[in-house]
Amino acid sequence: MKYLKKAARTAETDQADVHAAVTQMLAAIETGGEEAARRYARELDRWDGDIVVSHEARKAAAALVPEQLKADIRFAHDNVRRFAEAQRATATDIAVEILPGLTLGQKQIPVSAAGCYVPGGRYSHVASAIMTITTAKVAGVSHIAACSPPRPGVGIPPAILYTMDLCGADVILNMGGVQGVAAIANGLFGVKKADILVGPGNQYVAEAKRILFGQVGIDMVAGPTDSMVIADVTADAEFVASDLVGQAEHGWNSPVWLVTSDENLAKRVMARVPDLIEGLPAPNRDSARAAWADFAEVILCDDAEEMAAVADDYAPEHLHVQASDLDWWLQRLRAYGSLFLGEETTVAFGDKTSGPNHVLPTSRAARYTGGLSVHKFLKTVTWQRATRAAARPLAEATARISRLEGMEGHARTADIRLARFFPDEVFELKPATDES
Ligand SMILES: NC(=O)c1ccc[n+]([C@@H]2O[C@H](COP(=O)([O-])OP(=O)(O)OC[C@H]3O[C@@H](n4cnc5c(N)ncnc54)[C@H](O)[C@@H]3O)[C@@H](O)[C@H]2O)c1
Numbered sequence: 025m026k027y028l029k030k031a032a033r034t035a036e037t038d039q040a041d042v043h044a045a046v047t048q049m050l051a052a053i054e055t056g057g058e059e060a061a062r063r064y065a066r067e068l069d070r071w072d073g074d075i076v077v078s079h080e081a082r083k084a085a086a087a088l089v090p091e092q093l094k095a096d097i098r099f100a101h102d103n104v105r106r107f108a109e110a111q112r113a114t115a116t117d118i119a120v121e122i123l124p125g126l127t128l129g130q131k132q133i134p135v136s137a138a139g140c141y142v143p144g145g146r147y148s149h150v151a152s153a154i155m156t157i158t159t160a161k162v163a164g165v166s167h168i169a170a171c172s173p174p175r176p177g178v179g180i181p182p183a184i185l186y187t188m189d190l191c192g193a194d195v196i197l198n199m200g201g202v203q204g205v206a207a208i209a210n211g212l213f214g215v216k217k218a219d220i221l222v223g224p225g226n227q228y229v230a231e232a233k234r235i236l237f238g239q240v241g242i243d244m245v246a247g248p249t250d251s252m253v254i255a256d257v258t259a260d261a262e263f264v265a266s267d268l269v270g271q272a273e274h275g276w277n278s279p280v281w282l283v284t285s286d287e288n289l290a291k292r293v294m295a296r297v298p299d300l301i302e303g304l305p306a307p308n309r310d311s312a313r314a315a316w317a318d319f320a321e322v323i324l325c326d327d328a329e330e331m332a333a334v335a336d337d338y339a340p341e342h343l344h345v346q347a348s349d350l351d352w353w354l355q356r357l358r359a360y361g362s363l364f365l366g367e368e369t370t371v372a373f374g375d376k377t378s379g380p381n382h383v384l385p386t387s388r389a390a391r392y393t394g395g396l397s398v399h400k401f402l403k404t405v406t407w408q409r410a411t412r413a414a415a416r417p418l419a420e421a422t423a424r425i426s427r428l429e430g431m432e433g434h435a436r437t438a439d440i441r442l443a444r445f446f447p448d449e450v451f452e453l454k455p456a457t458d459e460s
């Protein structure tokens with residue numbers, strides 16, 4: 025393997041500054057409540073209007089969204105909902121009799137209250153509203169709060185508001201950033217205190233979620249979005265170049281990587297990318313230009329197996345294979361947030377409309393987790409019950425193990441059951457001395 029282009033930098037941020045600022049804001053909102061949250065909305069987003077979006081405002085927003093766009097949003101919502109429903113069906117309750125009379129079970133219980141952050145600073149993330157709220161709804165969450173940064177004088181843009189309402193948000197807050205997240209975590213403005221906070225956001229939002237984790241659940245700690253294309257000799261250079269540029273527009277520090285076994289293709293793509301970037305409107309062009317200059321990589325490999333190994337090591341958030349034998353890739357690849365097979369689909373389809381979630385692990389987190397799904401809103405809990413006959417061997421072993429551990433109180437909860445259930449019998453309930 026050989027780098028035809030190597031990243032000049034790795035994703036770094038002014039993490040210490042962000043941590044200090046967010047810690048201070050969270051503390052101020054915890055003590056100052058709604059007033060403190062409103063103050064940040066004024067200072068950071070120049071918003072002094074209603075925080076809770078009224079029923080009338082929801083209806084008024086819907087009237088402002090063009091019919092074709094509404095149809096497109098409903099199409100995306102249907103795909104995301106139906107995929108989430110299919111996933112929900114795989115999370116099942118079980119009950120198994122693993123010994124005669126000993127029944128063990130698992131249940132899937134949705135969290136009661138979820139908060140969905142919909143980013144809105146730079147782009148209008150309609151799709152993020154679909155991905156988070158719909159998934160919580162399908163999981164069976166009974167109270168869903170959503171928040172997004174208000175535009176000065178407007179509030180949450182109509183298309184995002186329409187989408188939040190369509191997907192089933194119970195409460196919507198005109199509030200973004202740390203103050204939005206904190207309002208939902210602390211149960212301000214009539215929101216039911218969240219059990220889990222989900223959704224992408226900028227570094228302030230991500231840091232707020234990271235700090236609040238423990239007090240509430242979170243979906244994942246998210247960094248800048250990243251994407252990899254794997255391309256062999258069968259790939260179309262124009263598709264590949266356009267896919268790399270498309271994902272580089274996310275931000276100045278969003279890495280895109282091309283892994284290929286065809287040097288000729290690599291050269292054509294590298295020659296084409298700068299033109300495509302220059303053709304984008306500003307400021308998207310500036311983001312893509314910076315991301316390509318500093319973070320992008322082009323890696324030349326000998327064969328498919330070596331390309332797969334590079335992908336497993338990078339564990340990209342989005343992984344797009346434009347190569348022959350797609351079934352081989354599907355079974356071989358081990359680390360990605362979401363996989364795109366073939367040139368007929370593309371990462372933007374997954375970002376916006378096709379159905380699998382776009383809230384995904386970044387910065388190599390795909391080594392240990394997948395993205396947002398109904399499973400993140402479900403608690404897999406367990407239960408057990410036993411007959412008296414089944415309790416007998418459990419109590420005997422429990423008593424002896426507890427005593428070995430020095431936990432006499434535990435042992436006696438077993439002793440008392442043996443004494444009651446089997447009064448005529450004598451049990452040896454001390455561990456043999458040579459074991460202790
Ligand atoms: N991985 C994914 O699935 C995915 C999907 C969509 C978006 N995203 C990410 O979401 C992010 C969106 O970022 P954004 O900034 O456009 O919108 P955002 O909604 O995340 O952030 C805007 C908020 O940031 C706060 N803020 C701005 N400057 C601040 C400061 N100096 N101190 C404290 N708070 C401040 C403001 O209150 C504002 O409401 C991007 O990083 C994008 O990559 C990720």
Ligand SMILES: [Zn+2]
Pocket residue numbers: 249270271274371372375
């Ligand atoms: Zn994208």
